[in-house]
Amino acid sequence: MAAKPTLSLIFLARLTATLVTILVLTWAVYFTTSFVPHTLSQRDLIYSVLHPLLMVIGFILISGEAILVHRWLPGSRKSKKRVHLWLQGVALASGIFGIWTKFQGKDGVVANFYSLHSWMGxxxxxxxxxxxLTGFLSFWHRGEMRMTRIRVLPWHVFLGLYTYGLAVVTAETGLLEKLTFLQAKGVVLKRCSESMIVNGLGLGLAMLCGLVILTAVSPKQYQSIPTTKVVYSDSKCLTS
Incomplete structure (x- = not known):
């Protein structure tokens, strides 16, 4: 009898990801004045709002879903690797474009890359x-040797989970940096709906990170230990 407890973890991860999506969209849509001053153009506002949307939804949530692909997607390993690689490619493109939006600020490139959050990003x-790129070359390219893929696999898994956790921590530092700046300038009060949304978004990301990593490292299934029957006869011992 085989049970799959990871299905419950996947459900909780999806539920948490949905909550994170709602919170970040609410923050971006209803509190746009907190992202840039009123004097900036509509173009600057769009780029400022796109940054958290691309980095949270496009980079963190999609890469987390790519990690979970091997746990829920039916089919062959080749099809799972194809979907995993495709989703990670979308996440990478979102991350690159999300950083690119910070290049569009009126203060220039250097002014947007002075903090711990920017360096971690x-x-x-x-x-x-x-x-x-390593995953593509090691697991997708048919010319690679099987032993090479086997040796690279543990490092690929470790670095994948490490990078995902680093992405969540980077987002947390960005939320803290943004909220601290807004509160110091008096734009946002410590006790208001926007502060609650940003803090809730941070908690949601922390919970999501734990659920995704736990699902990735948990056993795929629990199988009962097979029993061996020993049958004795006068001449020999038989096992079944």
């Missing part, structure tokens, strides 16, 4: 790109 996307 560059490191995270760089590691993610290297990880995607």
């Amino acid at each position: 560059l490191l995270c996307v760089s590691l993610f790109g290297a990880q995607w």
Whole structure:
């Protein structure tokens, strides 16, 4: 008898991802004035709003779904790897475009890359790109030797989970940096609906990270230990 407890974890991860999506969309749609001053153009506002949407929904949520593909998608390993690679490619493109939006600020490129959040973001996307390229060469390219893929697999899994966790931590530092700046400027009060949404978004990302990693490392199924029957006869011992 085989049970699959990971299905419950996948359901909780999907539920948490839905909550995170609702929170980040609510923050971006209903509190747009918190992203840029009123004096900036509509173009600057669009780029500022796109950054959290691309990095949270496009980068973190989609890459998390790519990690879960091997747990729920039916079919062959080849089809699972194809979907995994495709989703990770979408996440990588979202991360690159999300960073690109910060290049469009009126203060220039350097002004947007002075904080710990920005440095971690560059490191995270760089590691993610290297990880995607390595995964493509090691697991998708048919010319690779099987022993090479077997040796690379543990490192691929470790770096994938590490990069995903790093992405969530980077998002948390970005939320903290943004909310602290808004509260210091008096734009947002410590006790208001926007502060609750941003804090809830941070908690949701932390919960999602734990669920995705737990699902990835948990056993796929629990199988009962097969029993061996020993039958004795006068001349020999038979097993069944």
